[in-house]
Amino acid sequence: MTTPGVADARRDQSAEWILLVAAEGRGFQLAASIRIVLMVALCFVRIVCNVCSAQTSQTEAPSFRLPDAARPMHYSLDMTIIPSEPVFHGIATINLQLRQSTKTIWLNQKGLTIKQVRVKDEGGSYRTAQFEAPDEFLAVKLAKAMGPGKIDLEIGYDGTLNDKSVGAFRKKAGDGWFVYTSFTPIDARRAFPCFDEPGYKAPWSVSLHVRKEDVAVANGPEVSSTAEPNGMMRVVFKETQPLASEVVAFAVGPFDVVDAGVAGEKRIPVRIITPRGRASEAGPAKAATAELLSREEAYTGIAYPWDKLDHIAVIDLPFGATENPGLITYRDSGLLAPAAKDTPRRVRAMRGTMAHEMAHQWFGNLVTQAWWDDTWLAEGFATWMAAKVMDAELPEGERGLSMVQARDRIMATDAKGKRPVRLEMHSRAETEDVYDGLVYQKGAATLKMVEDWVGADAFQRGIRSDLREHAMGNGTTAELERDLEQATGMKVAPVIDGMLNRIGFPSMRFKLETGKLVVDQESVDGGKAWTMPVCFHMEDAPRKCEVVSIVHAEIPVQGAAAGGQGRRNLQTWIWTNAYGSGYYRSVLGDGMLDAVVGRGYLELSEPERLSLLVDVKSK
Numbered sequence: 001m002t003t004p005g006v007a008d009a010r011r012d013q014s015a016e017w018i019l020l021v022a023a024e025g026r027g028f029q030l031a032a033s034i035r036i037v038l039m040v041a042l043c044f045v046r047i048v049c050n051v052c053s054a055q056t057s058q059t060e061a062p063s064f065r066l067p068d069a070a071r072p073m074h075y076s077l078d079m080t081i082i083p084s085e086p087v088f089h090g091i092a093t094i095n096l097q098l099r100q101s102t103k104t105i106w107l108n109q110k111g112l113t114i115k116q117v118r119v120k121d122e123g124g125s126y127r128t129a130q131f132e133a134p135d136e137f138l139a140v141k142l143a144k145a146m147g148p149g150k151i152d153l154e155i156g157y158d159g160t161l162n163d164k165s166v167g168a169f170r171k172k173a174g175d176g177w178f179v180y181t182s183f184t185p186i187d188a189r190r191a192f193p194c195f196d197e198p199g200y201k202a203p204w205s206v207s208l209h210v211r212k213e214d215v216a217v218a219n220g221p222e223v224s225s226t227a228e229p230n231g232m233m234r235v236v237f238k239e240t241q242p243l244a245s246e247v248v249a250f251a252v253g254p255f256d257v258v259d260a261g262v263a264g265e266k267r268i269p270v271r272i273i274t275p276r277g278r279a280s281e282a283g284p285a286k287a288a289t290a291e292l293l294s295r296e297e298a299y300t301g302i303a304y305p306w307d308k309l310d311h312i313a314v315i316d317l318p319f320g321a322t323e324n325p326g327l328i329t330y331r332d333s334g335l336l337a338p339a340a341k342d343t344p345r346r347v348r349a350m351r352g353t354m355a356h357e358m359a360h361q362w363f364g365n366l367v368t369q370a371w372w373d374d375t376w377l378a379e380g381f382a383t384w385m386a387a388k389v390m391d392a393e394l395p396e397g398e399r400g401l402s403m404v405q406a407r408d409r410i411m412a413t414d415a416k417g418k419r420p421v422r423l424e425m426h427s428r429a430e431t432e433d434v435y436d437g438l439v440y441q442k443g444a445a446t447l448k449m450v451e452d453w454v455g456a457d458a459f460q461r462g463i464r465s466d467l468r469e470h471a472m473g474n475g476t477t478a479e480l481e482r483d484l485e486q487a488t489g490m491k492v493a494p495v496i497d498g499m500l501n502r503i504g505f506p507s508m509r510f511k512l513e514t515g516k517l518v519v520d521q522e523s524v525d526g527g528k529a530w531t532m533p534v535c536f537h538m539e540d541a542p543r544k545c546e547v548v549s550i551v552h553a554e555i556p557v558q559g560a561a562a563g564g565q566g567r568r569n570l571q572t573w574i575w576t577n578a579y580g581s582g583y584y585r586s587v588l589g590d591g592m593l594d595a596v597v598g599r600g601y602l603e604l605s606e607p608e609r610l611s612l613l614v615d616v617k618s619k
């Protein structure tokens with residue numbers, strides 16, 4: 001799927017706006033003539049601007065996002081990595097599709113020493129090209145304009161194995177040096193030149209030259225290992241499916257490899273990879289994959305998409321884990337523990353992390369967000385899915401509680417007004433916030449609320465259809481909303497958009513009157529009402545949801561009897577957050593709290609009771 005440039009999108013919007021004004025502002029004839037003049041003018045502007053943008057892409061460095069003039073179709077990476085040496089060598093060969101004629105090709109690199117760039121057009125032979133490497137970018141200067149069409153770039157470079165746990169980095173434990181990678185969101189460019197954005201997915205063929213005594217792993221399974229002079233060997237890995245650069249991964253070092261059997265519908269091999277000498281700490285991790293993966297396959301209706309799954313323990317990784325397809329990286333203390341010191345609590349936390357990372361194989365890797373403003377499509381989904389998968393391990397009465405707790409905690413954070421879930425990204429500095437807790441937890445809370453409102457089966461149909469439609473490509477929030485609306489027949493977009501694009505949440509003040517439930521949205525910014533499903537659980541009635549989209553709403557409720565004005569003992573009890581997943585606080589009117597606590601409490605589900613408790617506590 002393509003990612004149109006920001007400038008193009010803005011230009012198209014302004015054109016539509018001018019035409020709308022022209023059509024509606026005056027009489028039809030005048031509008032028609034204005035329209036013709038405008039359309040001619042706009043055509044001219046577009047032609048000129050296309051020329052401008054082509055010229056811009058040829059000369060000036062992009063500010064952050066790459067121009068959409070070239071698209072990688074395939075990468076070959078050939079790297080020589082000796083963990084005890086801080087510099088590594090690489091040759092990246094990239095097959096490109098040029099969309100237009102251009103004299104400069106822009107891609108990403110950061111901190112690499114580019115030694116040589118060669119270019120080959122279709123049917124031709126490689127010729128050396130000039131290049132520049134300003135911060136974050138590599139500009140390949142062609143001797144003459146090339147494209148549209150296919151060309152190949154071959155880039156020879158040196159990179160540094162840093163000690164900052166970013167890009168390709170190395171760690172020492174005992175006498176051993178270990179090399180690992182951490183690329184999300186924009187640090188693959190520190191290890192090889194690439195189109196380092198999630199919209200540019202392509203297959204990767206990786207081969208590593210390493211010392212014979214080291215073990216080398218990457219996203220794909222090893223297909224061959226050949227001895228080379230000077231105690232080296234060349235390890236070739238199977239070409240991957242199309243992947244974004246940020247989830248490419250490799251590791252080299254003195255590892256122990258623990259066979260963890262097979263998992264999933266396709267019975268793919270699973271391994272736990274540890275620093276040498278720590279294989280005995282991998283017991284619980286070894287047991288987890290087959291169980292967790294099959295639950296996720298059952299939900300998505302799609303077999304695990306890759307050929308193998310390695311879980312690798314990274315020494316002192318400063319964060320929990322990263323979901324690289326086929327090679328998931330974990331902080332060593334999260335994945336491994338000496339049996340004598342292990343606890344059920346750690347094992348459960350580890351399984352939760354593994355469930356999250358494995359969920360990303362569908363949500364994030366099989367379907368990747370087109371741009372980082374939609375990172376919630378990966379993180380919100382993986383968080384929501386992991387909670388579902390881990391719930392299956394609990395007794396019936398404890399299920400769903402962790403989701404209510406997580407919702408309550410993130411609402412407390414959200415109340416501080418920090419940021420919405422969806423945010424544009426225009427610079428490296430802004431990438432620091434791309435994995436904010438709100439992206440994970442408010443994203444997951446959004447999914448849970450919508451799932452309960454539209455019904456779990458219909459929701460699952462929508463999710464499955466979205467995954468199938470965008471498999472091996474990219475997806476957006478708008479496309480997800482469309483797929484959910486088709487599957488459920490419900491207008492989910494206004495609800496989801498509000499949750500993702502607005503900061504905070506409403507307080508809902510409820511009053512039960514005879515035959516109706518009166519809802520007033522309070523603490524709403526600018527007086528703008530939220531569009532929210534309000535689900536209620538009432539005495540002797542099935543749970544029911546109504547979408548409230550105005551500040552003052554009245555919901556007809558059959559059988560509701562208010563009793564009398566201001567009475568403390570209502571005749572009907574009602575809890576206004578059925579399922580416990582509504583992203584709002586309930587403030588109950590006269591007598592409602594007494595009624596639901598006094599007579600309804602035992603009828604509520606455990607998540608509903610907890611949601612009642614947290615709302616009372618939050619006052």
Ligand SMILES: [Zn+2]
Pocket residue numbers: 323356357360378379382
């Ligand atoms: Zn994640």
